[in-house]
Amino acid sequence: MTSEAGDNNIETQISGVHSEVQTEIGHEPTLFAEPIFHVGSFGVTNSLINTWVVVILVVVLSLAVRLRLKETPKGIQNIFEMVVDGALNLCDTVTGSRAKSLKFFPIAFALFLFVLLNNWLGLLPGVGSIGFNEVAEGHKVFIPLFRGGTADLNTTLALSLFAVVGSHIAGVLMIGFWKHFNKFINLKALAEIPKKVLRDPAIVLVNPIKAFVGIVEVIGEVAKVASLSFRLFGNIFAGEVLLSSMAALFAFILPIPFMFLEIIVGIIQALIFAVLTLVYLTIASTAEEH
Numbered sequence: 001m002t003s004e005a006g007d008n009n010i011e012t013q014i015s016g017v018h019s020e021v022q023t024e025i026g027h028e029p030t031l032f033a034e035p036i037f038h039v040g041s042f043g044v045t046n047s048l049i050n051t052w053v054v055v056i057l058v059v060v061l062s063l064a065v066r067l068r069l070k071e072t073p074k075g076i077q078n079i080f081e082m083v084v085d086g087a088l089n090l091c092d093t094v095t096g097s098r099a100k101s102l103k104f105f106p107i108a109f110a111l112f113l114f115v116l117l118n119n120w121l122g123l124l125p126g127v128g129s130i131g132f133n134e135v136a137e138g139h140k141v142f143i144p145l146f147r148g149g150t151a152d153l154n155t156t157l158a159l160s161l162f163a164v165v166g167s168h169i170a171g172v173l174m175i176g177f178w179k180h181f182n183k184f185i186n187l188k189a190l191a192e193i194p195k196k197v198l199r200d201p202a203i204v205l206v207n208p209i210k211a212f213v214g215i216v217e218v219i220g221e222v223a224k225v226a227s228l229s230f231r232l233f234g235n236i237f238a239g240e241v242l243l244s245s246m247a248a249l250f251a252f253i254l255p256i257p258f259m260f261l262e263i264i265v266g267i268i269q270a271l272i273f274a275v276l277t278l279v280y281l282t283i284a285s286t287a288e289e290h
Contacts (some may be wrong), residue, residue, distance in 0.1 A: 029128075029240050033152040034143045041199055046144055047152035050127070054117045054149060058110075084109075085255060094275060095282045104281045107166065112274035115150060115159070119266030122148020123259060128240070150236040150269075153229065160228035163277040171284030180285050184214045228276060235269050 050066035065080060073081055087109055091101035121127065131144035149155045171180040182188050189210040196203050239262040246255040 029244055046147040047149050050121055050146050051155060052148035057117060058113055104278055106280045108274045111260035111277055112270050115273050116270035118149035122151055123262055132188045149234055150232055153233045153241050156229040156233040160225045164224050167284040174285040175287045184217050186211045186214055210268050232269055232273055235265055239265055
């Protein structure tokens with residue numbers, strides 16, 4: 001073998017190793033959560049694992065606070081009571097009623113905690129960087145074991161459906177099925193036509209419009225689900241891409257300011273989601289006045 005051929009072999013081997021290393025460490029944030037394992041035909045994704053961790057944290061935190069409650073608060077109980085009291089006052093500004101606030105507060109506050117912990121858990125060291133390599137479509141790809149739960153559209157879509165469908169259930173329970181249904185298809189306006197047509201003939205033209213104009217509200221309900229889910233998913237996923245890009249440019253110091261930015265974004269997005277849910281619950285539980 002000539003020395004030139006030997007050099008070519010060495011260069012080829014170095015190139016192969018270099019290419020392999022690049023492939024192993026190359027992970028780009030994807031729009032879908034990667035499956036880690038399967039239970040039957042059900043795929044358990046890395047974002048779902050993070051979501052379970054958050055659920056366990058919320059349950060443990062709630063039990064710890066409940067077991068340590070005392071009539072005379074002191075220490076950390078004082079802090080929790082200040083937070084809850086402030087959040088309850090914020091609820092009053094939205095609902096306009098302390099009675100409604102007491103009913104809706106547990107739902108809105110639980111959603112706030114759940115979304116906030118999911119947002120922040122995606123920023124911890126190891127989330128997105130600890131995982132394994134696997135071959136997909138002929139290339140090695142890196143699959144992280146953990147990924148922020150709200151960086152998965154499935155999670156934000158489920159939360160949005162819970163908020164919007166829950167608001168309708170609350171509306172039916174608080175003002176009755178008939179009044180809630182008439183917000184969308186006003187059958188009451190149609191029923192009034194025979195009674196009032198002699199006194200006001202224009203009612204024949206006006207009330208049918210009143211009856212079906214509420215159908216536009218149905219489109220609005222679908223828009224609520226899309227708006228809630230895409231807003232939360234878009235902000236958290238964009239943050240994930242931003243941090244990955246900054247870490248790729250320079251792994252030290254540069255990502256730190258962006259980490260603080262994402263912590264603030266996490267709080268704001270959790271607050272927006274909880275307040276909007278509270279608004280939907282308040283509107284649905286208010287009977288229309290004529």
